[in-house]
Amino acid sequence: MNIALWICTGLLAVVALSGGFTKTFIPKEKLAAHSGGEWVEAADVGFVKSLGILELLAAVGLILPAVLDIAPRMVAVTAACWVVLMIGAMITHGRLGQFKLVLVNAVYLALAVFVAWGGFASDTFLG
Template sequence: MNLALWIAAGLLAAVALLGGITKTFVPKEKLAAQHGGEWTRDASAGFIKTLGVLELLAAAGLILPAALGILPIMGAVTAICWVLLMIGAMVTHARLGQPKLVGLNAVYLALAAFIAVGQLAG
Protein backbone atom coordinates (compact mmCIF):
# COMPACT_ATOMS: atom_id res chain seq x y z
CA MET A 1 0.00 0.00 0.00
CA ASN A 2 2.86 2.37 0.77
CA LEU A 3 4.25 1.99 -2.76
CA ALA A 4 0.82 2.77 -4.25
CA LEU A 5 0.61 5.93 -2.14
CA TRP A 6 4.07 7.05 -3.28
CA ILE A 7 3.18 6.43 -6.92
CA ALA A 8 -0.11 8.31 -6.59
CA ALA A 9 1.58 11.20 -4.77
CA GLY A 10 4.32 11.35 -7.40
CA LEU A 11 1.84 11.42 -10.26
CA LEU A 12 -0.29 14.08 -8.61
CA ALA A 13 2.78 16.13 -7.67
CA ALA A 14 3.89 16.04 -11.33
CA VAL A 15 0.44 17.28 -12.41
CA ALA A 16 0.55 20.04 -9.77
CA LEU A 17 4.08 21.04 -10.78
CA LEU A 18 3.23 21.27 -14.47
CA GLY A 19 0.01 23.18 -13.79
CA GLY A 20 1.73 25.46 -11.32
CA ILE A 21 4.57 26.33 -13.68
CA THR A 22 2.12 26.96 -16.50
CA LYS A 23 -0.22 29.19 -14.50
CA THR A 24 2.62 31.06 -12.82
CA PHE A 25 4.82 31.76 -15.83
CA VAL A 26 2.70 31.58 -19.02
CA PRO A 27 0.93 34.86 -19.91
CA LYS A 28 -2.82 34.93 -19.41
CA GLU A 29 -3.50 35.57 -23.10
CA LYS A 30 -1.56 32.46 -24.12
CA LEU A 31 -3.36 30.36 -21.49
CA ALA A 32 -6.76 31.62 -22.66
CA ALA A 33 -5.95 30.58 -26.24
CA GLN A 34 -5.29 26.96 -25.27
CA HIS A 35 -7.97 24.27 -24.95
CA GLY A 36 -8.80 23.96 -21.27
CA GLY A 37 -7.53 27.45 -20.54
CA GLU A 38 -10.68 29.27 -21.63
CA TRP A 39 -11.60 29.88 -18.00
CA THR A 40 -8.67 32.29 -17.71
CA ARG A 41 -10.38 34.84 -19.98
CA ASP A 42 -12.66 35.92 -17.11
CA ALA A 43 -10.04 35.58 -14.37
CA SER A 44 -7.53 38.20 -13.32
CA ALA A 45 -3.86 37.58 -13.97
CA GLY A 46 -3.26 37.77 -10.22
CA PHE A 47 -5.83 35.04 -9.54
CA ILE A 48 -4.28 32.78 -12.17
CA LYS A 49 -0.79 33.29 -10.78
CA THR A 50 -2.05 32.69 -7.24
CA LEU A 51 -3.51 29.35 -8.35
CA GLY A 52 -0.19 28.57 -9.99
CA VAL A 53 1.77 29.25 -6.82
CA LEU A 54 -0.70 27.15 -4.81
CA GLU A 55 -0.19 24.29 -7.26
CA LEU A 56 3.60 24.61 -6.91
CA LEU A 57 3.19 24.45 -3.13
CA ALA A 58 0.91 21.44 -3.52
CA ALA A 59 3.58 19.62 -5.54
CA ALA A 60 6.01 20.13 -2.68
CA GLY A 61 3.40 19.36 -0.01
CA LEU A 62 2.51 16.02 -1.56
CA ILE A 63 6.10 14.75 -1.50
CA LEU A 64 8.36 16.59 0.93
CA PRO A 65 6.65 15.98 4.29
CA ALA A 66 6.71 12.20 3.91
CA ALA A 67 10.10 12.14 2.19
CA LEU A 68 11.74 14.22 4.90
CA GLY A 69 9.73 12.80 7.81
CA ILE A 70 8.78 16.31 8.91
CA LEU A 71 5.09 16.73 9.72
CA PRO A 72 3.99 13.86 7.43
CA ILE A 73 0.35 14.77 8.15
CA MET A 74 0.87 17.73 5.82
CA GLY A 75 0.83 15.35 2.84
CA ALA A 76 -2.70 14.32 3.74
CA VAL A 77 -3.69 17.95 4.37
CA THR A 78 -2.29 18.90 0.96
CA ALA A 79 -4.22 16.07 -0.69
CA ILE A 80 -7.46 17.23 0.98
CA CYS A 81 -6.82 20.77 -0.28
CA TRP A 82 -6.25 19.32 -3.76
CA VAL A 83 -9.67 17.61 -3.55
CA LEU A 84 -11.24 21.00 -2.88
CA LEU A 85 -9.31 22.58 -5.74
CA MET A 86 -10.49 19.84 -8.12
CA ILE A 87 -14.11 20.36 -7.10
CA GLY A 88 -13.72 23.99 -8.14
CA ALA A 89 -12.02 22.97 -11.38
CA MET A 90 -14.79 20.48 -12.16
CA VAL A 91 -17.47 23.11 -11.62
CA THR A 92 -15.59 25.59 -13.79
CA HIS A 93 -15.09 23.15 -16.67
CA ALA A 94 -18.68 21.91 -16.39
CA ARG A 95 -19.93 25.48 -16.78
CA LEU A 96 -17.80 25.80 -19.92
CA GLY A 97 -19.21 22.56 -21.33
CA GLN A 98 -15.92 20.63 -21.16
CA PRO A 99 -16.88 17.13 -19.98
CA LYS A 100 -13.48 15.59 -20.79
CA LEU A 101 -11.74 18.07 -18.50
CA VAL A 102 -14.35 17.46 -15.80
CA GLY A 103 -13.50 13.76 -16.06
CA LEU A 104 -9.77 14.42 -15.91
CA ASN A 105 -10.24 16.58 -12.81
CA ALA A 106 -12.33 13.76 -11.30
CA VAL A 107 -9.36 11.40 -11.79
CA TYR A 108 -7.08 13.90 -10.04
CA LEU A 109 -9.65 14.24 -7.26
CA ALA A 110 -9.79 10.45 -6.83
CA LEU A 111 -5.97 10.25 -6.66
CA ALA A 112 -5.91 12.99 -4.03
CA ALA A 113 -8.65 11.29 -2.00
CA PHE A 114 -6.72 8.00 -2.18
CA ILE A 115 -3.60 9.76 -0.92
CA ALA A 116 -5.43 11.55 1.89
CA VAL A 117 -7.23 8.43 3.13
CA GLY A 118 -4.13 6.27 2.77
CA GLN A 119 -1.89 8.67 4.64
CA LEU A 120 -4.41 9.32 7.40
CA ALA A 121 -5.01 5.59 7.88
CA GLY A 122 -1.30 4.74 7.67
Protein backbone atom coordinates (compact mmCIF):
# COMPACT_ATOMS: atom_id res chain seq x y z
CA MET A 1 0.00 0.00 0.00
CA ASN A 2 2.80 2.43 0.89
CA ILE A 3 4.48 1.82 -2.46
CA ALA A 4 1.27 2.68 -4.30
CA LEU A 5 0.86 5.82 -2.17
CA TRP A 6 4.44 6.89 -2.90
CA ILE A 7 3.99 6.31 -6.64
CA CYS A 8 0.76 8.30 -6.76
CA THR A 9 2.22 11.05 -4.58
CA GLY A 10 5.29 11.27 -6.80
CA LEU A 11 3.18 11.46 -9.95
CA LEU A 12 1.06 14.24 -8.47
CA ALA A 13 4.19 16.12 -7.39
CA VAL A 14 5.62 15.94 -10.92
CA VAL A 15 2.33 17.20 -12.37
CA ALA A 16 2.19 20.02 -9.82
CA LEU A 17 5.83 20.96 -10.42
CA SER A 18 5.51 21.06 -14.20
CA GLY A 19 2.18 22.90 -14.16
CA GLY A 20 3.39 25.31 -11.52
CA PHE A 21 6.59 26.03 -13.38
CA THR A 22 4.81 26.79 -16.65
CA LYS A 23 2.15 29.00 -15.06
CA THR A 24 4.70 30.88 -12.97
CA PHE A 25 7.51 31.43 -15.47
CA ILE A 26 6.02 31.27 -18.98
CA PRO A 27 4.29 34.43 -20.24
CA LYS A 28 0.50 34.36 -20.36
CA GLU A 29 0.44 34.94 -24.12
CA LYS A 30 2.64 31.92 -24.72
CA LEU A 31 0.46 29.75 -22.44
CA ALA A 32 -2.70 30.86 -24.25
CA ALA A 33 -1.20 29.90 -27.61
CA HIS A 34 -0.85 26.23 -26.63
CA SER A 35 -3.61 23.65 -26.79
CA GLY A 36 -5.46 23.59 -23.48
CA GLY A 37 -4.21 27.03 -22.52
CA GLU A 38 -7.20 28.94 -23.85
CA TRP A 39 -8.53 29.45 -20.32
CA VAL A 40 -5.62 31.79 -19.65
CA GLU A 41 -6.98 34.39 -22.08
CA ALA A 42 -9.84 35.29 -19.72
CA ALA A 43 -7.67 35.17 -16.59
CA ASP A 44 -5.61 37.94 -15.03
CA VAL A 45 -1.82 37.50 -15.18
CA GLY A 46 -1.65 37.70 -11.39
CA PHE A 47 -4.19 34.89 -11.06
CA VAL A 48 -2.28 32.64 -13.44
CA LYS A 49 1.03 33.27 -11.65
CA SER A 50 -0.61 32.80 -8.23
CA LEU A 51 -2.05 29.50 -9.39
CA GLY A 52 1.41 28.48 -10.59
CA ILE A 53 2.96 29.33 -7.23
CA LEU A 54 0.26 27.33 -5.45
CA GLU A 55 1.06 24.36 -7.67
CA LEU A 56 4.78 24.68 -6.90
CA LEU A 57 3.94 24.74 -3.19
CA ALA A 58 1.72 21.68 -3.70
CA ALA A 59 4.67 19.80 -5.22
CA VAL A 60 6.70 20.61 -2.12
CA GLY A 61 3.80 19.76 0.21
CA LEU A 62 3.26 16.40 -1.43
CA ILE A 63 6.84 15.22 -0.89
CA LEU A 64 8.82 17.03 1.80
CA PRO A 65 6.63 16.42 4.88
CA ALA A 66 6.81 12.66 4.44
CA VAL A 67 10.46 12.57 3.36
CA LEU A 68 11.58 14.76 6.27
CA ASP A 69 9.09 13.12 8.66
CA ILE A 70 7.92 16.55 9.79
CA ALA A 71 4.11 16.65 9.93
CA PRO A 72 3.65 13.86 7.35
CA ARG A 73 -0.14 14.30 7.52
CA MET A 74 0.41 17.50 5.54
CA VAL A 75 0.81 15.27 2.49
CA ALA A 76 -2.83 14.21 2.89
CA VAL A 77 -3.91 17.81 3.46
CA THR A 78 -2.05 18.88 0.32
CA ALA A 79 -3.66 16.06 -1.64
CA ALA A 80 -7.10 17.14 -0.40
CA CYS A 81 -6.35 20.68 -1.58
CA TRP A 82 -5.27 19.23 -4.93
CA VAL A 83 -8.72 17.59 -5.18
CA VAL A 84 -10.33 21.03 -4.91
CA LEU A 85 -7.92 22.43 -7.50
CA MET A 86 -8.73 19.61 -9.93
CA ILE A 87 -12.46 20.15 -9.53
CA GLY A 88 -11.91 23.78 -10.52
CA ALA A 89 -9.75 22.71 -13.46
CA MET A 90 -12.40 20.24 -14.61
CA ILE A 91 -15.10 22.92 -14.47
CA THR A 92 -12.92 25.40 -16.36
CA HIS A 93 -11.96 22.96 -19.11
CA GLY A 94 -15.52 21.63 -19.30
CA ARG A 95 -16.89 25.12 -19.94
CA LEU A 96 -14.44 25.48 -22.81
CA GLY A 97 -15.42 22.09 -24.26
CA GLN A 98 -11.99 20.58 -23.60
CA PHE A 99 -13.28 17.22 -22.48
CA LYS A 100 -9.96 15.43 -23.03
CA LEU A 101 -8.43 17.74 -20.42
CA VAL A 102 -11.41 17.14 -18.13
CA LEU A 103 -10.56 13.43 -18.24
CA VAL A 104 -6.88 14.12 -17.55
CA ASN A 105 -7.86 16.25 -14.55
CA ALA A 106 -10.22 13.49 -13.40
CA VAL A 107 -7.27 11.07 -13.33
CA TYR A 108 -5.26 13.56 -11.25
CA LEU A 109 -8.27 13.99 -8.99
CA ALA A 110 -8.53 10.22 -8.48
CA LEU A 111 -4.83 10.02 -7.61
CA ALA A 112 -5.22 12.88 -5.14
CA VAL A 113 -8.26 11.23 -3.52
CA PHE A 114 -6.25 8.03 -3.08
CA VAL A 115 -3.30 9.90 -1.53
CA ALA A 116 -5.58 11.92 0.76
CA TRP A 117 -7.48 8.80 1.82
CA GLY A 118 -4.24 6.91 2.42
CA GLY A 119 -2.82 9.76 4.42
CA PHE A 120 -5.83 10.28 6.63
CA ALA A 121 -6.61 6.57 7.06
CA SER A 122 -3.16 5.27 7.99
CA ASP A 123 -1.28 5.63 11.25
CA THR A 124 2.10 6.14 9.59
CA PHE A 125 1.68 7.79 6.21
CA LEU A 126 4.34 6.91 3.68
CA GLY A 127 6.54 5.60 6.46
